[in-house]
Amino acid sequence: MSFSHLLIVTPGFAANEEDTTSVPAVQQFLLSFRKIFPDIVLSLISFHYPCRNDSYDWHGIDVHTIGNKHAGGLKKLFSFYRFLKIGKKINSKVPIDGVLCFWLTDSTLAAKLLARKLNVPSFVWMHGQDAKADNKYVRIVRPSMEHLAAISEPQSRLFERNFGQRPGHIVSNGVDPCIFPPLNAGNRQTDLLSVGSLIPLKQQHLFIELVRDLRDTGYLHIKAMLVGEGKLQQELEDLVKKYGLEDMLCLKGRLQHNEVLNEMNNARILVHPSSYEGHSTVMLEALYSGCQVVSFLPAGQGSIDNFTMCEDFEEMKRVSRKLLSAHNSCERIEVNRIETSVLQVKRIFDQLKLK
Structure with a gap:
């Protein structure tokens, strides 16, 4: 059975x-999908x-953007109505063969309603905090496990612990080697x-605390950098000033x-202090x-x-002190390619279409 049009739904x-900073993983997946399957129409x-x-x-x-802005009540109902209207309009131009949802949220509920009206399969690929116990949309959407993927084994186990069922698939994230600069193996x-x-x-306050600890234990000339923005920016800037790290931490x-x-290509060590991913x-x-990576969370299955x-x-x-004192060579470590994820998602939709 041919597959000619995939609708993507995302929050x-x-x-x-x-704008390359908004959901870069989704962006890279879609660009890779278009490259591998140029004849399949993608709408979003x-x-x-x-x-x-x-x-x-x-x-x-x-x-197509709904601009729902996390509205509630009647505004949310109107957003669902607008979503369904746009979905039907997209389908009238080129019939939709499947709906791929990133994350399990209110947008997933809208996608499920649309897929049901169009009588096409929908598939949910969880990416972030979807598996946590406070995600009310798991019980509202009630996805079948055959139509649900976790992005990692730990996320799959967490989902099972919180909701009593195990997602039918694990589709890992990946990298596209084509977008990286030549490896800096030197200084x-x-x-x-x-x-x-x-x-x-x-x-990220722990990253600042780490730099402070390293300075106080004799690492006086290290150069550190924090990339990102968010509501804690002023608080973190104040912490850098409080510890006198302005000359060490940018x-x-x-x-x-x-x-x-x-x-990344100019860094020795990536520190990833996040509590959940x-x-x-x-x-x-x-x-x-080519970085050494230090984290509280796994980067993948097995030893890396x-x-x-x-x-x-x-x-x-x-660990950070040990790595700073060592002379580690820079080499590319490939955990998973995004094209592998693309092919896996395509196979899943092919199977769903046959049922």
Whole structure:
């Protein structure tokens, strides 16, 4: 059975082609999908972000935004109505063969309703905090496990622990080697790098505490960089000033995705202090960029070269000191390619279409 049109549904997406920082993992998946399957039409509906009601072209993909902005009550009902109307309009031009949902949220509920009306399969690929016990949309959407994928084994286990069922698939995130700069195997100017939103979940205050500890234990000339923006930015800036780290730690703010990859290519160690991830794209990219990676969370299944998972902050400090004192060679570590994920998702839809 032929497959000619896949509708993508996501809570947020890039505002334009220049916006490479919004859900970069989704962006890379779609670009890879288009490259591998150029004859399959891709359309996309974004439920919340950008916060506008609009349609535009993104690298040959028709993008439609609802601009729901997490509205409640009647506004949310109207957003669902608008979503279904747009979905039917998209289908009238080229019949939709399947609906792929990123994350399990309110946008997934809208997607499920549309897929049911169009009598096509829908598939949910969880990416972040979807598996946590407080996700009310798991019980509202009630996805069948055959139509649900976790992004990692830990996320799959967490979902089963919280909701009593195990997702039928694990589709890992991956990297696209084509977008990386040539490997810098020589002198890297940044000793410690951290990349992530400045929100409580990412625990970037621990990165600042780590730099302070290293300075106080004799590492007086290290250069550290924190890339990201968020509601804790002022609080973190104040912490840097409080500890007198202005000459050692640079807060770069938001960077475009290619700029982030360039910074990784110039860094020795990526520190990832986040308390939760579905499957961190940042860690995969840092490993492929030749960094040593230190984290509280796994980067993938089994043992991974140049990666150290720490039990607590004390171990993270010890590991960081050891790595700074060593002379590690820079080599690319590939955990998973995004094209592998693309092919896996396509196979799943082929199977669903046959049923």
